[in-house]
Amino acid sequence: MDVPVQLILNGIMLGSMYAIIAVGLTLIFGIVRVVNFAHGEFLMLGMYAVYLLSRYAGLHPYVSAVPVVILLFCVGALVQRFIIQKLLGADEHIQIFATVGLSTALVNLALLVFGADLYSVQAPAVRQSLPIGSFTVLVGHLVILGAAIALVAGLHVFMHTTPLGRAIRATAQNRTAALLMGVPVERIYVISFGLGAACVGLASALIMPLYPVTPTIGSYFVLTAFVVVVLGGMRSMYGAFFGAMIIGIVDSLSGYYIAPDLKEVVYFAIFILILIFKPTGLFGFGRGTE
Amino acid sequence: MTDTTRAALVASPIGFLFRLSEPRVYMTLAALSLLLIVPGVIDSPFIIHIFVTICVFGALSTAWNIVGGYAGQLSLGHTMFYGLGGYTTALLIQHYGLTPWLGMWVGAAVSVVVAVGIGYPCFRLRGPFFSLATIAFLEVIRLLAIHFHGFTGGSAGLIVPLKIGWPWMIFQEKFNYLIIAFGLLVLALAVAYGIRHSRLGYYLTAVREREDAASAAGVSNSRVKLQAVMISAALTSLVGSFHAMYLTFLEPASMFSLSTAIEVAMFALIGGLGTVAGPLLGTILVVPLAELARGWLGASANGLHGFVYGSVLILITLTLPGGLVGTFGPWIARLVDRLPGTPKRAEREAPALRRISGTPGEPVLEARDLVMRFGGLVATDNVSITLKRGEILGIIGPNGAGKTTVFNQISGFLKPTSGRVSLRDRSGAMVELSGPDAFARIGGVGRTFQIVQPFGKLSVIENIMIGAFMHHHGVEDARASALRVADVVGLLPLKDVEARNLPIGDLKRLEVARTLATEPDILLLDEVMAGQSQADTRKMVEIIRAIRDTGVTVVAIEHNMQAIMSLSDRIVVIDSGKVIAEGDPKAVVADRKVIEAYLGEDFVDAQGH
Numbered sequence: 001m002d003v004p005v006q007l008i009l010n011g012i013m014l015g016s017m018y019a020i021i022a023v024g025l026t027l028i029f030g031i032v033r034v035v036n037f038a039h040g041e042f043l044m045l046g047m048y049a050v051y052l053l054s055r056y057a058g059l060h061p062y063v064s065a066v067p068v069v070i071l072l073f074c075v076g077a078l079v080q081r082f083i084i085q086k087l088l089g090a091d092e093h094i095q096i097f098a099t100v101g102l103s104t105a106l107v108n109l110a111l112l113v114f115g116a117d118l119y120s121v122q123a124p125a126v127r128q129s130l131p132i133g134s135f136t137v138l139v140g141h142l143v144i145l146g147a148a149i150a151l152v153a154g155l156h157v158f159m160h161t162t163p164l165g166r167a168i169r170a171t172a173q174n175r176t177a178a179l180l181m182g183v184p185v186e187r188i189y190v191i192s193f194g195l196g197a198a199c200v201g202l203a204s205a206l207i208m209p210l211y212p213v214t215p216t217i218g219s220y221f222v223l224t225a226f227v228v229v230v231l232g233g234m235r236s237m238y239g240a241f242f243g244a245m246i247i248g249i250v251d252s253l254s255g256y257y258i259a260p261d262l263k264e265v266v267y268f269a270i271f272i273l274i275l276i277f278k279p280t281g282l283f284g285f286g287r288g289t290e
Numbered sequence: 291m292t293d294t295t296r297a298a299l300v301a302s303p304i305g306f307l308f309r310l311s312e313p314r315v316y317m318t319l320a321a322l323s324l325l326l327i328v329p330g331v332i333d334s335p336f337i338i339h340i341f342v343t344i345c346v347f348g349a350l351s352t353a354w355n356i357v358g359g360y361a362g363q364l365s366l367g368h369t370m371f372y373g374l375g376g377y378t379t380a381l382l383i384q385h386y387g388l389t390p391w392l393g394m395w396v397g398a399a400v401s402v403v404v405a406v407g408i409g410y411p412c413f414r415l416r417g418p419f420f421s422l423a424t425i426a427f428l429e430v431i432r433l434l435a436i437h438f439h440g441f442t443g444g445s446a447g448l449i450v451p452l453k454i455g456w457p458w459m460i461f462q463e464k465f466n467y468l469i470i471a472f473g474l475l476v477l478a479l480a481v482a483y484g485i486r487h488s489r490l491g492y493y494l495t496a497v498r499e500r501e502d503a504a505s506a507a508g509v510s511n512s513r514v515k516l517q518a519v520m521i522s523a524a525l526t527s528l529v530g531s532f533h534a535m536y537l538t539f540l541e542p543a544s545m546f547s548l549s550t551a552i553e554v555a556m557f558a559l560i561g562g563l564g565t566v567a568g569p570l571l572g573t574i575l576v577v578p579l580a581e582l583a584r585g586w587l588g589a590s591a592n593g594l595h596g597f598v599y600g601s602v603l604i605l606i607t608l609t610l611p612g613g614l615v616g617t618f619g620p621w622i623a624r625l626v627d628r629l630p631g632t633p634k635r636a637e638r639e640a641p642a643l644r645r646i647s648g649t650p651g652e653p654v655l656e657a658r659d660l661v662m663r664f665g666g667l668v669a670t671d672n673v674s675i676t677l678k679r680g681e682i683l684g685i686i687g688p689n690g691a692g693k694t695t696v697f698n699q700i701s702g703f704l705k706p707t708s709g710r711v712s713l714r715d716r717s718g719a720m721v722e723l724s725g726p727d728a729f730a731r732i733g734g735v736g737r738t739f740q741i742v743q744p745f746g747k748l749s750v751i752e753n754i755m756i757g758a759f760m761h762h763h764g765v766e767d768a769r770a771s772a773l774r775v776a777d778v779v780g781l782l783p784l785k786d787v788e789a790r791n792l793p794i795g796d797l798k799r800l801e802v803a804r805t806l807a808t809e810p811d812i813l814l815l816d817e818v819m820a821g822q823s824q825a826d827t828r829k830m831v832e833i834i835r836a837i838r839d840t841g842v843t844v845v846a847i848e849h850n851m852q853a854i855m856s857l858s859d860r861i862v863v864i865d866s867g868k869v870i871a872e873g874d875p876k877a878v879v880a881d882r883k884v885i886e887a888y889l890g891e892d893f894v895d896a897q898g899h
Contacts, residue, residue: 035419037418093364093417095418097606098607100552100556101599101604101607105596105603105604107596108594108600110593111592111593111596226422230422261437265430265433265437268429269430271423272427275419276411
């Protein structure tokens with residue numbers, strides 16, 4: 001009995017990591033309607049930034065979350081302003097190529113600057129095990145779970161109570177109508193892309209104490225985040241949150257019961273099945289075939 | 291040689307020999323042969339390596355372009371076919387001693403099977419989701435290749451048994467590799483060229499531009515996409531088999547690599563998506579740069595070529611979305627056409643029209659009790675219509691009455707919630723069909739769309755050809771037949787204009803023309819006169835009369851009362867999903883219920899009916 005419970009607990013911890021990344025991806029897709037293939041590379045950038053801040057300024061990774069979130073917001077906003085914005089009217093495949101190109105360029109830029117070595121930061125307190133009854137979790141993982149819940153709750157409040165949040169929701173629902181109502185749609189897009197990227201900024205600060213960074217770390221997390229987003233119905237951050245938990249648990253269980261090197265096969269299989277048979281996602285929050 | 295015998299020879303399989311005197315043909319062949327001549331003259335192992343790489347990636351990119359460019363399905367998992375080819379061939383050598391010359395075909399067969407298995411479910415996905423699904427499949431195959439290491443060698447890799455000589459495709463003389471790579475490139479280019487200039491090529495473009503309009507023209511969307519992916523997978527796999535022999539070492543990370551899959555797609559974008567020469571040109575432009583950078587800077591430049599690739603990709607999307615060929619192609623073609631040689635051929639004469647058989651007045655379409663519910667809304671409520679051969683039936687009714695929903699059901703675009711539609715097929719039997727393309731091909735139903743659906747990037751004549759291909763499989767025949775239709779509807783002077791540049795009146799005529807080119811028995815016209823000028827309306831009325839005179843049965847939804855009353859033999863009035871009146875135009879306009887539906891009860895009372 002103990003093993004499955006511990007595995008599910010591990011899965012939730014893993015899931016909350018995916019949740020933060022997937023919420024960012026969902027924001028960008030739900031509002032700007034662009035699938036950001038470079039999302040993982042934003043994470044990678046954030047992690048290197050956290051590493052540099054820790055190494056040269058001695059900042060604790062959690063403290064560096066503040067500057068890194070701001071940095072990533074700017075990166076996202078700039079990408080939207082100078083690349084995506086110009087391609088909004090273009091064919092869909094051109095948009096895909098643009099973000100795929102960005103992803104390729106960023107991975108290789110990191111390879112060029114940092115090489116293929118692993119870099120990690122020292123934060124022993126974060127890696128401490130915390131007993132919960134007969135089970136254990138890492139302090140760092142618990143912080144991530146808390147942050148994921150806070151992020152979704154915070155975004156919910158922001159989207160539903162502030163004028164900017166309302167403008168963002170209006171833009172997501174109907175771009176043309178929002179434009180006619182005087183919503184500055186292009187600026188909303190810049191902000192939304194920035195917010196989506198800022199989410200991975202937060203994720204990178206929380207993940208850095210637990211995982212070393214390499215140029216290809218992004219694709220490791222983000223392919224999973226794509227699975228999560230599709231599972232959650234593409235447009236809904238609540239869907240993304242619960243989708244992330246499911247994938248985390250699937251990851252943890254299949255790694256134990258099937259084979260560690262086949263767990264990705266399991267959730268990619270889920271991904272493909274969902275895309276094909278239930279493109280609105282598990283919870284019916286959105287539509288993948290639109 | 292007379293023009294007709296020459297034309298027949300050109301259309302034959304050895305046709306290109308008779309076209310050698312055309313500037314475009316001899317210039318293309320000359321340019322291609324440089325890929326062999328340059329390394330042959332320079333003869334350094336490094337140069338030969340670069341040219342082999344160009345040929346391999348040029349062929350991969352050309353093969354990718356059949357799916358990614360022609361069909362517009364942006365696969366980012368295409369290296370799965372490359373890897374499957376390589377592994378199948380290598381394993382067959384290792385375990386059975388089978389020569390790669392045969393093994394590569396086994397690999398291609400495996401790839402085609404996988405392509406169908408993946409393509410069939412995935413083709414319903416749109417845009418980025420299709421790309422994501424292909425990435426997921428590639429990852430799954432790569433992980434499986436690692437997992438079953440007993441069979442594939444796993445992450446440690448697999449070394450191709452080093453038996454040297456032509457039967458084993460492994461050489462000490464590197465130039466031999468180039469000969470094979472060049473052969474594969476020419477094969478890929480020939481296939482890509484053949485598809486581009488065949489019915490399949492036009493169909494793929496049509497499906498890429500607008501799936502609905504394509505099915506109305508009788509195209510089975512999923513079938514043509516599957517054909518494209520099968521051909522593309524087979525070619526990719528053949529190249530993969532050869533490349534494995536060239537590299538002599540296979541590992542899952544490099545054989546099923548996502549970044550290679552992206553590079554292959556990228557070369558096609560840089561050169562020009564959907565063009566025949568684009569993928570190769572993109573490869574020639576980028577591969578040597580990257581290889582030279584690697585050669586000069588060595589390991590210190592790890593990542594440099596990828597950074598350059600990615601940046602070039604972004605720049606191309608921002609500045610030249612049409613790629614090199616899309617941007618400079620027409621200009622170069624004009625230059626080449628000035629060279630001496632035989633000019634392009636004259637247009638061929640149109641093939642005979644299909645004769646419409648059957649007795650005038652017999653029922654050709656019977657719709658019985660059509661009920662269509664959208665959630666709680668009943669869009670059509672027990673609508674029954676019988677269509678008689680050779681008549682013009684007008685359907686009128688207020689906005690939102692359900693007229694277009696009726697059209698969608700009798701053209702196969704919507705399956706009624708209950709009720710049935712039967713059609714007279716070409717043998718004279720009444721049949722029930724499913725799917726718009728079957729309605730079009732078997733039932734002979736042609737329809738236009740209320741909101742025009744042109745294939746925007748195709749020229750007027752190419753738009754019409756998409757319809758003409760239904761009965762004329764050859765490109766020349768379809769073109770000739772399309773020209774005849776263009777003449778009938780008065781679009782001949784605009785035949786080479788891209789459809790997206792046409793004003794609405796011409797677009798409406800183009801809708802009619804494309805449908806007419808399918809040589810339908812029944813023509814469904816959905817508000818083809820809406821928003822047209824007086825002059826255009828008169829033209830359209832004449833066109834419709836002329837069409838009916840050839841034996842075609844016409845059903846027209848129309849709001850232009852004057853036009854529809856003068857045109858129709860019979861009128862059906864629909865309101866709130868029900869047929870409220872039916873009969874002779876004069877009787878229908880006097881019907882109290884009809885006036886009520888249009889103008890309201892008060893008006894009828896005021897009139898004192």
